Amino acid sequence: MPIRGVLFDVDDTLFDYSGSEEAGILAHLDELGLLARLPGPQAAVDLWRTVMEAQYARFLAGELTFRGQQGERTRQFLARLGEPGAERLSDEAAAAWFAGYAAHRDAARAAFPDAAPALAGLPPHLRLGVVSNSSADHQRDKLRAIGLLDRVGAVLVCSDQHGEPKPAPSIFHAGCAGLGLAPHEVAYVGDNYALDAEGARDAGLHAFWLDRTASGAPVGEGIRVLHSLDGLARALTA
Template sequence: MRNGFVRLRVKSGKPVVIRVRSYGFELGGLHKIRKIPAVVRTTSPGEDGQRRSTPALQRMGRASRPCDAAGMPGAGAGRRRGSRKVRGILFDVDDTLVDQSTSAREALVAHVTEADLLGAFSNADEAVTIWREITEHHYARYLMGEVTLRAQRHARVRDFLTQAGVTGAQDMSDEDASAWYSAYASHKHSRYIAFADASPSIARLAAHYRLGIVSNSSLAHQRGKLRAVGLLSFFGDAVVCARQHGAAKPASSIFHAGCALLGLRVGEVAHVGDSYLTDAVGARLAGLGAVWLNRRGRNLRDPAEGIRVIRSLYDLPAVLTD
């Protein structure tokens, strides 16, 4: 769940770029979108690596298509159809199960202080803000497939050190950039903590649902993080990450891969995450039940049809069964 940019092809056939915000998204940077277009086509890589335009859910924005409690399409006007029971749940990790934002902030301040760079900024808040903005920019490039996960880390380090006034920062070698990032990551790893509602909620859900993870990070990284906070045992091998899968959320294929790991059909699975676009809208377009975990109470006046909104994981069972 990170800010970024996603290209969508809407009914007119004209490609548009949507700026990803954790609380919503904008079309062309000008117009707020409150309903998903009637027909949306997303581009994703095929098995041979070529990007293709693939049909997403049809007529998602039409009020005449009611949705069941899990956010799945219901019967059309004049028809009644039994809702499909949710049997599995996929979760995002960062800022959904694990308090990534707090650990990242504390880690950066510790690392910058250790590197004697804090004096280059007016205060710690400025350093954190600059790092976050740089991270959002380069992580968006990674989501678009422009750079690798490792390359975006190197770029973040170079840009941040440039902002700190370090001479020759843009010429820093990949090895030195990796070392700097690894030191920061070490601070972050030691500060990982699960949200208070994560463990009890997951333990309760595990008795009734198959559980899995869909993340835009790497497998080793996220499995290690989940292990560190005591949650990995709930998910076992049902963890799919963008680095190994080859596509990142909101691409439908990564959600479908998660469903496959659970051994369930797409319509039997709901996805829960903190990012409105990459998690909630992405899952909805992929055909899953969509639940947006809005922990911070971000203001989105009119979420897209079929997306359930919760403030805590304690609220999840109710939206899956009501």
Template sequence: MTIRAVVWDVDDTIFDYTTADRAGMSGHLAAEGLLDGYASVGQALDRWRELTDQQWARFAAGEVDWAAGRRDRVRAFLGQPLTDTDAEAWFVRYLSHYETAWALFPDVLPVLDLLAGSHRHAVLSNSSLRVQDHKLRVLGVRERFETVLCAAELGVSKPAAEAFHAACDALELPPHQVAYVGDHPEIDGRGAAEAGLLSVWIDRTGAGTAAAPDPDAAPDRRADQRVDRPRRIVSLAELPAILRPDTRFGAPSTFG
């Protein structure tokens, strides 16, 4: 089966989010005089990431909107009942440090260039369009993608099959003609596979494996699709070989 389009995750897939987040928060905490409140910079950064995950879960559940969630993240991190104005101002100061550290992974542009003539490209992210559109423009790659879809506007987030199918529908392609590339083995890898896409999990650390998708876990997936195991890669340089041709049927899995 021919793969005609690639849908991409953004953070820690094409954009080095972890490095930027840690560098940005480290610089921000130093500027705010807050590092002495933690045993180490790493401890402070781990706490910030923990709160980021918590607030995302609240947002995904519809408990808060995007702006309220990030203000609550600041309040929880500082342990202070800040006003909305003060919490927002603190977050904006953090962003000024964070954005200076933004960068694509070095394997991104080469593979986008290589696939530009053979495959269409789109983005599906568990974020907001305002955040990711701005990020992609700053990174200089927004024009590489036909469309950018985000959970905040879709009203559904990965790993739900509806999120992946929304991306396929935007491209006017069936799931079996679309590949999805993401860094999370469950949210991206399992989710895309169970939605009927060719799932490619980029494991940049080379450290992990994930369970195979459960064929009974997604009863709403398109009826004409079989569930396949995600393809595990450690560099995007491996992606073209998976896409040309699509080797899902009859070839050994590279997952694990």
């Protein structure tokens, strides 16, 4: 059965999330005069990511709203910098601090250079969409800003609205249903091995793991590896 549709992960697959996150937090801390509290820029980025991963996991588990995890990231990060009263920061103050970060992050947001050419190079009969562990409004804004919404945004399934995050099979199946296709007719492309590649395979889709670092990590049965999106059109017909 040929592949008739492709669903994509967004962050660190089509969109350079890590690059914009790094630029955003460094510019924000520099503006606030907080960078000197850390041993160096890499330590600042590492701490921001560690805090983000812990609080984003609580969002995906349903403990925090999408906005709630932003506030908690702010409180936990400022507490780790030794800011007095950080853990008791009001929702409004935390949201304002996070908005400062987000403005710098959004000024730096960009698609990976291979994303638009790869999407343009796919056969026009393929139906395209997105399945993402995030909020739909947030991802729609982001895809619009980086110029990819028209190409992949017709089907945009996000965990916040769907109710379950990847690797739950139901969210992949919701994406397939949005395309009007069965899972065995659909490919999934994403950078996270466990959530994207194993999740899609276990949900019955064709799984393509985007390993941009060319890590050489072994992959399980039924999972194909891409090192960039350049070879996607070819890989889909191989």
